[in-house]
Amino acid sequence: MSGIFGIVTFIDEPPDLDRLERMATAMQPWGRDAITTSARDGAAFGQALTRSTPEDVHTRMPAAWDEAGVLFTAAGRLDNRDDLLAELGIAPADAPALTDTDVMLRAFRRWGEECAPR
Numbered sequence: 001m002s003g004i005f006g007i008v009t010f011i012d013e014p015p016d017l018d019r020l021e022r023m024a025t026a027m028q029p030w031g032r033d034a035i036t037t038s039a040r041d042g043a044a045f046g047q048a049l050t051r052s053t054p055e056d057v058h059t060r061m062p063a064a065w066d067e068a069g070v071l072f073t074a075a076g077r078l079d080n081r082d083d084l085l086a087e088l089g090i091a092p093a094d095a096p097a098l099t100d101t102d103v104m105l106r107a108f109r110r111w112g113e114e115c116a117p118r
Helices: 017-026 054-058 081-087 100-115
Strands: 003-008 034-040 043-049 063-065 070-072
Touching (some): 003 017, 034 070, 043 070, 063 100, 070 100
Antiparallel strands (some): 034 043
């Protein structure tokens, strides 16, 4: 099982990266395959990855959408992956290289908060 962790600050200070590293250490049981972290402005996220789907070999989280100042991570799966890929106009040949979280981020880029009901 994978897991995510992070810090979001609502004050004009960067997140405590020492605390993030302590979180990463505590999450090691969930990260059999990798533990990654990333920080940006007032947020710092991490992912403890245990691969469970074929697409997970491509997982690189947290992901950034630099133009919008978004740092994104998720611990979830898509039950309607094929439908979302079609709605996003992603060719079936490109789908195996995309993780569910890649698709989630693309959906967020397209529909913003309205992506969740999809």
